Amino acid sequence: MERNLKEKEWTFFNSFxxxxxxxxxxxxxxxKTKVFYLLSFMPVAMALMVQxxxxxxxxxxxxGPYVFSNIIITFYLQFIILILALFFGTSVCSEExxxxxxxxxxxxxxxxxSFILGKYAAYSLLMVLMTVVGVVLCFLILNFNQLGRFSLYxxxxxxxxxxxxxxxxxxxxFTFIGTFIKRSIMFGLIFSFxxxxxxxxxxxxxxxxxxxxxxxxxxxxxxxxxxxxLLFRLEPTPPVLAVVILLGITALFLGLACLVFxxxxxxxxx
Amino acid sequence: MTIKQKGYTHWDGELKTTQYPWTPIxxxxxxxxxxxxxxxxxxxxTLIPAIVFLVGIYISERLEDFAFLTQDVDAVSxxxxxxxxxxxxxxxxFLLFMIVVILVFCGAGLISDDLRYNSLQLYFSRPIxxxxxxxxxxxxxxxxxxxxxxxxxxxxxxxxxxxxGSMTFIWDYPWLIASVFGYSVFITxxxxxxxxxxxxxxxxxxxxxxxIFGVYVFSDILYGILHGIFNSDYFSLISIKANLQQxxxxxxxQNYPHQVSWMxxxxxxxxxxxxxxxxxxxxxxxxEVAK
Amino acid sequence: xxxxxKTRKLSKWYGNILGLSDVTLKIEKGITGxxxxxxxxxxxxxxxxxxxIKANIGSVMINGEKVRNNHRIFSQIGFCxxxxxxxxxMTGWEFVTGLLKLHHFSQADIEKRAAKALNIVDLEKAxxxxxxxxxxxxxxxxxFAQAIAHEPDVLILDEPLNGLDPLGRRKLIRLIKSYRxxxxxxxxxxxxxxxxxxxTNNIILIHQGKIFAxxxxxxxxxxxxTHPHMISVTCSDPRKIASRFVKEDYILNIDFTEKKDNFVVxxxxxxxxxxxxxxxxxEEKTEVQEITSPDDNLQAxxxxxxxx
Numbered sequence: 105m106e107r108n109l110k111e112k113e114w115t116f117f118n119s120f121x122x123x124x125x126x127x128x129x130x131x132x133x134x135x136k137t138k139v140f141y142l143l144s145f146m147p148v149a150m151a152l153m154v155q156x157x158x159x160x161x162x163x164x165x166x167x168g169p170y171v172f173s174n175i176i177i178t179f180y181l182q183f184i185i186l187i188l189a190l191f192f193g194t195s196v197c198s199e200e201x202x203x204x205x206x207x208x209x210x211x212x213x214x215x216x217x218s219f220i221l222g223k224y225a226a227y228s229l230l231m232v233l234m235t236v237v238g239v240v241l242c243f244l245i246l247n248f249n250q251l252g253r254f255s256l257y258x259x260x261x262x263x264x265x266x267x268x269x270x271x272x273x274x275x276x277x278f279t280f281i282g283t284f285i286k287r288s289i290m291f292g293l294i295f296s297f298x299x300x301x302x303x304x305x306x307x308x309x310x311x312x313x314x315x316x317x318x319x320x321x322x323x324x325x326x327x328x329x330x331x332x333x334l335l336f337r338l339e340p341t342p343p344v345l346a347v348v349i350l351l352g353i354t355a356l357f358l359g360l361a362c363l364v365f366x367x368x369x370x371x372x373x374x
Numbered sequence: 375m376t377i378k379q380k381g382y383t384h385w386d387g388e389l390k391t392t393q394y395p396w397t398p399i400x401x402x403x404x405x406x407x408x409x410x411x412x413x414x415x416x417x418x419x420t421l422i423p424a425i426v427f428l429v430g431i432y433i434s435e436r437l438e439d440f441a442f443l444t445q446d447v448d449a450v451s452x453x454x455x456x457x458x459x460x461x462x463x464x465x466x467x468f469l470l471f472m473i474v475v476i477l478v479f480c481g482a483g484l485i486s487d488d489l490r491y492n493s494l495q496l497y498f499s500r501p502i503x504x505x506x507x508x509x510x511x512x513x514x515x516x517x518x519x520x521x522x523x524x525x526x527x528x529x530x531x532x533x534x535x536x537x538x539g540s541m542t543f544i545w546d547y548p549w550l551i552a553s554v555f556g557y558s559v560f561i562t563x564x565x566x567x568x569x570x571x572x573x574x575x576x577x578x579x580x581x582x583x584x585x586i587f588g589v590y591v592f593s594d595i596l597y598g599i600l601h602g603i604f605n606s607d608y609f610s611l612i613s614i615k616a617n618l619q620q621x622x623x624x625x626x627x628q629n630y631p632h633q634v635s636w637m638x639x640x641x642x643x644x645x646x647x648x649x650x651x652x653x654x655x656x657x658x659x660x661x662e663v664a665k
Numbered sequence: 666x667x668x669x670x671k672t673r674k675l676s677k678w679y680g681n682i683l684g685l686s687d688v689t690l691k692i693e694k695g696i697t698g699x700x701x702x703x704x705x706x707x708x709x710x711x712x713x714x715x716x717x718i719k720a721n722i723g724s725v726m727i728n729g730e731k732v733r734n735n736h737r738i739f740s741q742i743g744f745c746x747x748x749x750x751x752x753x754x755m756t757g758w759e760f761v762t763g764l765l766k767l768h769h770f771s772q773a774d775i776e777k778r779a780a781k782a783l784n785i786v787d788l789e790k791a792x793x794x795x796x797x798x799x800x801x802x803x804x805x806x807x808x809f810a811q812a813i814a815h816e817p818d819v820l821i822l823d824e825p826l827n828g829l830d831p832l833g834r835r836k837l838i839r840l841i842k843s844y845r846x847x848x849x850x851x852x853x854x855x856x857x858x859x860x861x862x863x864x865t866n867n868i869i870l871i872h873q874g875k876i877f878a879x880x881x882x883x884x885x886x887x888x889x890x891t892h893p894h895m896i897s898v899t900c901s902d903p904r905k906i907a908s909r910f911v912k913e914d915y916i917l918n919i920d921f922t923e924k925k926d927n928f929v930v931x932x933x934x935x936x937x938x939x940x941x942x943x944x945x946x947x948e949e950k951t952e953v954q955e956i957t958s959p960d961d962n963l964q965a966x967x968x969x970x971x972x973x
Contacts, residue, residue, distance in 0.1 A: 118769055133754045136581055143588070150596070154603055166603060183595055191584045191759045198580060204750035208811065211715050211744040212767040215736050245586060287558055289580045290478065293587050320926065368733065369719050372748065 119199040119214040123222025131192075131230045140191065145183050146232040147176050147261045151245040168246035169256060173324065176242045177263045182321055185235060187273045192227040193278025194288040196220060197365060201286075217362035224279050224358065231271050239264050263323065270319045273350045276357040277315070283364045304338075311339065315353065318346040393397070395502045399510025404517055408481035416479060417518070420472040424526035427463045431455055431530055435537040444561040455534055455543065457550055457621060461626035464523060464557055465619040473565065474590045476518050481569035484511045485658065490577040504658065512566040521561040527554035550626075557625040561618060564643050568614075571650030574657040590614050607633040617643050668693050668848040669819060670714065675723035677709055684709035686874045692852065696845045698861030698882070699854040701871035707854040708747055708930070710871065711823050715744050717896070727819060740768060743817035745808050747824045747854075753797035757788055757807050760796060761814050768815045774805070782814035783807075785840065809837065813844075820844060820851040826860050838863050893917055894935045899955040903928040909945045911936075926954065936964040 131137055154171055197220070200206040207221055243260045250256065274296075281295075282288045303314040311317045321340035341349070407413055434453045463469065489493050489663065497507055535544050544551070572585045597613035600606075605642035610632035617639035623629065624636035632639075668691035675688040685706045701707050712718045714725055716733035725732050732738055752760060761779040770778065783789045786806035791799065796807060805828045812820060822841070826834050841864055844851055855861050861868055862882055870877040878885065899930065900906055903921065907928045910916050915938060918931035932938045935958075946953050 119767070122766045122769065126766055129759065129763065130752055130755065135754070136576070136578070143592070146592070146596070150599065153600065157604055171603065175603070179595065179599060183592065187584060187588050187592075191581065194580060202578065202580070202746045203752070204746075205752060207715070207717055207744060207746045207748075208764060209714075209767070210717055211739050211742060212764065213736050213738070213740040213769070214767050216734075289583045290412065293475070293478065293583070297587070297591065371718065 114245070116215065116218055116288065119218035120222045120225070123214060123219050124226045127223045127226035128229060131227055136191075137230060137234075140188060140231075141234050142237045144180075144188065145241070147179055150179075151176060151242040155245055155248070160286065168248075168250070169259065171181055172243055172246045173259060173263060176239070176246070177267070177323065180267050181237065181270060181323075182301075182316065184238075185231070185267055185273060185310045186300070188231045188234065189271055189274035189294055190278050190289065190292040193224075193229055193275040194282035194292060196223045196241055196279045196361070197228060197282040198286075198288055201370055201372060206370060206372060216366040219283050220227065220283070220362045220365050224275065224361075231275065232268055235267055236264055237273060238353060239267065259324075266322045267320055267351050269322075269347070270315070272317075273315055275355045276354040276361070280357040280361040280364070283361045283368065307339070312341065315350070317341065318350050320347040379567070383533055396506040396510030396513065399497075399502075399507065400513040400517065403480070403484060403511065403514030406483075407514065407518070413479050416472075416475060416562040420469070420522055421526075423463060423466060423469045423472075424522070427459070427526070427530060428533060428586055430459070432532050432537055435534075457547055457553065457626040458628055459662065460527065460530065460550065460554065461622055461628045464561070464626070465622035468614055469522065470618060473519065473522060473561075473630075474587055476522070477515065477565060477569045478583045478586050480518055481515050481565075482516060482586055483579045485570055485573040485654075486575075486577055486579050486582045489574070490579070497660075504655070507658065508570065508654065511570055515566040515569055516562050519565060520558060523561055524555065524558035527558055530554075553625045553627070557622055560621065560625070560643075564618070564647060566629055566648040569652075571653055574654050610634055611638055611642055614643075614646075669728060670852070672714075673724050673728045675710075675713055675720050675725060677713060677718065677720050683874045685713065685720075685747075688876050690869065690876065690879065692850065694848055694850045696841060696851045696865035697866060698851060698865045698868040699852055699871060700861050700868050701854075701855070701877075702856050704869045705856075707856075707871055708823055709874070711744075711821055711852065711854060715742065715821055740815065741818045742862075743812035743815065743820045745812040745820075745822045745825050747827070749801070749804055749828075751796045751807070753802065754795060755795050755808075756795055757783065757799070757803075758792040758806060761792075761811050764811050765814050770815070775971040778816070779813050781834065782810040785813065786810045795900075802830055802833050805829055806833065806837075818849055820849060822851065822853045824854055824856075826855060826857075835859070893931050893933050894938075894958060895939060896930045896932065896935070897922075897927060897955070897957045898930065898942075898953070899924070899927045901926065901952045902949065905949055906945055906951055909949070910941070913938075913941070 151171070154166075155168075200209065210216070214222075241259070243256075246250070247253075247256055277295075278288065278292050281291055285291055300314050300316050304311050304316050304320070317338070318341055320338050322343050340346075384622050430453055434455045440457065488497070494574060498504075502510075531544070531554065535541060569586060572589070575585065576582055594613045594615045597609050597616055602611040610620065611634060616632055619631050620634065620636050620639035621643065624640070630636055670690070672688050672690045675690075677684040688710065699710065701708050709718070712734065713720055715729070716725070716735070719733055727738060728741060730738050752763075755763065758881040761782055762775050765775045765778055780789070783792050786809055788803060788806055788810065791803060796804065799807065804844060809822070809825055809933075812822065820841075825841075826837060831838060838860075841851055841853065843962065845865075853861065853864060859940050866882045867880070868882045868885065869879045898906065903926055907921070907930070908920050910919065910930065915932050915934035916930060917933060920929045920931075921927075922929060930938065942956070
């Protein structure tokens with residue numbers, strides 16, 4: 105059988121694409137992905153409860169758009185995308201080491217960078233799907249009586265874009281950590297729920313050392329109300345600069361992950 | 375004897391076993407936890423609340439030497455050693471959070487690693503029963519949690535007696551010893567079931583770690599949000615942390631942090647243990663069945 | 666003939682543990698058996714050959730190209746790892762086609778090659794089952810299928826016969842030989858002498874991280890055959906059987922053990938002893954229970970060869 109090189113050139117992009125489709129299939133089939141889908145749909149249940157409470161019991165006075173932007177999105181931002189990025193990001197490399205499947209991949213004619221970037225992209229797409237579907241459902245449920253308002257869709261688009269940006273950025277960071285540290289999950293938990301949670305409330309420039317600071321800088325400031333504490337003491341970075349910094353962090357950590365993965369020696373436990 | 379006559383035979387001998395066949399499992403689990411990078415440092419961090427509260431007991435007996443503190447009403451109220459002081463220690467957010475972090479370190483791999491390396495059949499090919507296996511694994515968690523709960527609780531009581539030089543404190547609150555023991559055991563049993571249950575869910579320790587941490591944090595965030603929207607304390611029943619604090623207040627005879635019966639919180643935690651026990655019993659078996 | 670694989674002063678250590686020491690080799694086309702007891706450094710050597718780990722000293726060249734961080738060379742190499750690890754949620758078909766995809770073949774080509782590889786290893790019927798439901802032998806075969814599916818010129822097989830039943834073993838050995846006939850280069854590791862013997866005459870003996878001998882297996886066989894062998898015989902009347910061998914010049918020693926029905930013979934001609942033994946049993950009408958050769962294993966061979 106002749107090697108069919110004419111149909112597919114051996115480019116970096118082709119390798120990336122092949123790795124992407126391999127791991128997108130693998131990720132889709134994994135039981136863990138289903139559990140994480142369930143987790144990212146929890147806010148949908150929350151949105152349903154809010155609407156039922158409002159319709160049948162008039163138990164709260166908060167408007168749908170307010171709940172969506174100030175509670176649901178913050179919940180996604182400060183919990184769900186962190187958990188998703190932490191697990192899937194560290195999985196990019198750690199999964200292969202723990203499962204001892206790395207040798208199947210490193211003995212293929214694909215560059216190590218295309219492996220990291222392809223798998224990162226596959227898992228990122230899975231997470232984006234999990235998040236976006238949940239967010240859109242929440243939006244529809246919470247605003248079902250005012251779906252004609254065009255301005256609301258702008259909010260949805262912006263909030264979703266911030267979440268996607270957050271996912272990409274955190275996943276890049278955890279991908280790097282996964283290639284670098286053996287017990288990446290512990291470090292990730294401490295970073296996500298320790299560092300990120302604490303440092304964002306520090307005044308002045310200190311809060312700029314947290315990724316969440318730049319994400320919150322892109323969200324509209326909350327009107328005064330019960331949930332304004334979620335953005336307490338935020339001294340926002342200008343939106344364009346925040347986007348540039350987030351993209352820069354993503355590129356930096358992905359680059360570092362590729363570099364480490366290419367040159368680090370991984371000894372699989374026997 | 376021809377080969378045809380050979381076959382499997384049941385062993386009819388007498389099963390001789392030590393009184394505590396689970397102890398090697400516990401010892402191994404504790405040793406493995408201490409071998410992990412940063413564990414000792416994290417465990418030390420977890421002991422900080424105990425040290426702070428111990429210093430508080432010392433200061434409470436030497437208030438005249440710490441006159442500057444007496445100007446602060448909150449400090450004076452905090453330093454009045456009573457069951458409330460013990461409740462504050464046992465149910466404070468930081469301690470509970472750090473307990474979960476310790477569980478991630480020492481508990482995530484307890485069963486998931488055995489599932490991953492197919493070592494359950496090795497365990498059960500020795501003279502240990504399922505309950506010995508569970509007891510051995512749970513004792514690893516108990517070891518660390520008792521160091522964070524029971525041991526400081528007892529030390530607080532002893533130090534209070536020593537620093538004050540009298541038994542008045544014990545005569546004033548004779549039931550406090552039982553409370554310290556009772557709540558330490560309760561919280562340990564709950565977290566042992568919780569951790570072992572999640573550890574048995576999957577072979578992947580990273581995934582289990584995320585779940586042990588995520589479920590605890592998620593339940594609390596969910597409570598915070600729903601409470602914020604609906605302004606109802608009944609949502610505290612969703613939160614593991616809130617339920618533990620509620621039961622803690624009942625053990626130490628304090629005002630409940632949430633306007634819900636502590637019995638409901640207690641029942642929910644017990645229900646989690648029952649479900650966990652049922653799932654554990656189903657999941658852990660000597661023979662791997664491929665589906 | 667030009668060597669396909671060349672290693673020069675290849676050395677690898679893990680901390681202060683020696684994995685491989687100063688290995689300089691030339692491997693030509695055909696089958697080369699890498700033989701050594703557990704922990705000898707076989708897997709380390711194969712991992713160095715496939716660039717999965719980096720050498721502390723020395724170099725590896727395959728077809729004149731360096732291996733580590735040269736991903737393009739892997740279109741010519743097929744690797745079957747020793748560890749029993751898989752993407753368990755995948756079916757056999759998905760596993761093989763997925764990995765073929767990483768070789769940049771077209772979809773039609775991938776399917777054709779995967780079908781062929783699965784057919785070769787007799788897994789076409791089980792191809793749609795998840796790998797986690799496969800038996801040990803099936804897992805071993807699917808691992809082999811992924812190594813051959815892209816039809817590489819160099820096949821590196823780390824203990825490929827582990828876990829296979831005798832039939833599967835024979836079939837795989839035949840298959841490996843057929844690749845040799847196609848002019849490919851195959852390196853097979855094993856700790857079982859007879860397995861390697863069934864595939865090739867060309868062997869590399871590896872022990873404690875060092876290449877101990879390289880060359881024709883008959884040389885090794887001769888050494889094994891002439892070195893004194895211990896053979897344990899368990900039968901109903903050991904003294905009577907033993908007395909029949911006392912006069913034989915190839916018998917060096919006879920020991921009666923604590924067991925009443927057993928004796929141990931030391932011989933420098935194992936074949937002659939084994940030829941004679943059955944007729945003695947028949948003549949003496951003695952029931953035989955067990956004949957074992959406690960030192961007929963690779964470790965014993967190595968111990969003998971290194972003079973321990």
